[in-house]
Every structure is written in structure tokens, then in C-alpha cells.
Amino acid sequence: MPAHPTPFDFRQAVRSGQFRGPTAGHCGDYAQANLAILPAAHAGDFLRFCQANPKPCPLLGVGEPGQWHVPELGREVDIRNDVPAYNVYRDGKLAEETDSLAELWQNDFVVFAIGCSFSFEQMLAQEGIPLRHVEEGRNVPMYRTRVANRRAGVFGGQLVVSMRPMRGADAIRAVQITSRFPAVHGAPIHIGDPAELGIEDLSRPEFGDAVTVKPGELPVFWACGVTPQTAIMAARLPLAIAHKPGHMLVTDIRNASLAVF
Helix, strand or coil, X not given: CCXXXXXXXXXXXXXXXXXXXXXXXXXXXXXXXXXXXXXXXXXXXXXXXXXXXXXXXXXXEECCCCCCCCHHHCCCCCCCCCCCCEEEEECCEEEEEXXXXXXXXXXXXXXXXXXXXXXXXXXXXXXXXCCHHHHCXXXXXXXXXXXXXXXXXXXXXXXXXXXXEECHHHHHHHHHHHCCCHHHCCCXXXXXXXXXXXXXXXXXXXXXXXXXXXXXXXEEEEECCXXXXXXXXXXXXXXXXXXXXXCCEEEEEEHHHHCCC
16 A cells, blocks of 8 residues: 555555555545445435434435445545445344455445544644644543433434543533535534443443543544434334444545534
8 A cells, every 4th residue: 555545555455455454544634434334225214313413423425225335435436445344234123243344245236435533633633732643652531331222213322422532621622623525524513421322431432442541531422423323223223334443434525524614
């Protein structure tokens, strides 16, 4: 892979098996996407679910049934092979992880690409705001909350949040920056006491890795694109697929193009 890969280069490295890790910090000027892949029979309900829960589920693109390239996401995207790792759910339970969907693909699958907080991290880094999971070489910590999602058809579940510890001044600046990017989760939903979200222990995230929270820092929580996976599990679909948390699709969409003023 080149020293400064384009999103196309990066996807090719993933497709060929050269890259299999979390995607935070890669191709930072370009939007990354969470994925939910469902049979067409459930796509209408899931679309309404995303529309009802725009903070955790901001849509970047939706494919046609059986379409695995989704042109608006990037040049020659192959949803079946361009994500470092996928979660496969059967009857509401995580059945397996895989690095390719070639053997699992169905002609009725509909792809939903959902904005990811990794996209705004480049803007935070440019402002000098430290990102602990990047510093420590870990996946961002993600937590299931007790906050219920707005239900649509069979989809409900609980909100999932990602957390980044920050000093107070950095947290204020992070709110200002990320509020301009609703397509990648926008401003934080909570700052401070995790118990108010129903999170008992920051050292035990349900997804991703724990990171150090230093004295004087505040935990800052953003709505997270893993939320659809809790909805998929709660719906107990016979088969559904998502990205492995932290392992995203890198798109050709420039983060700057997602800003609102």
C-alpha cells in the first residue's frame, strides 16, 4: 500500500488481505461508513428506523437489492470485500466474523452505509485535540446504553455510544466542530457521568477497547453507528450482516463535503 493511500488504494489493500485492522486514522480526509446489510423484505423498516434515529444512523448511501457496488460511496466499491472484517448475525446472535461476504451474498441483500465518527476525528486532530484510542493504538471504546432507540417495525434496541476522554476546553471545542457534521453523528449526546447513560464501568466497553481516562478529563460520548447492530440483534432476523465494530468501509466522500453551516 502506498505511504499516503487514496481511499481506492486503501480498499484495494483491504480486498487483497494486506490490511485487516481497525480503520481509525486512515484516509483521514474521507468519510468512513458503518454497514448494515439486510434482506430486502426488512429494508423498508430499517430505512424508517434510520430516519427515526438520525444521530446514530445518518445515512450516507443505500443500495438497490442485490447491489454490492453502491456507486455513490466510491470508485469500484465492492461491499463484499472492501471492509476489513464483518459480523454475521443469525436469529439475533453473532454467528461468525468473516473477512469476505463472497460466499454469503444474496440477490436480495440491501446495503445501508451509515456515517461514522472516525470521519470527524481528522478535524479534531487538526485542532490539536488528542484522541486517546489513536495514541494508544486501540479501537475506540463503544458502550451499549439504557437509552431506547425509536422503534420502526421490528427494529428497536438500545443506543450505542463511542467515548473519547478530553479536557474540558477540548470537549467544548469538539462540540463546536462536530456539530457541523450531522452526517457523521454530529455533536456529542452526553459529556460527563457515564451512569446517566446507564454505563457502569468505562473500563469494560461492549465493543472496541478500553482507553486511559486521565485525572481531570471528561468522558465525551457520541451516538455510534454500531447502534444498528443492537437493533438487528433485537429484531432476531434469520440473517443480517454488519461491519465488525471499528472496521469500516473507507469511501470516496470527502469529509469537508458533509459540513453544514
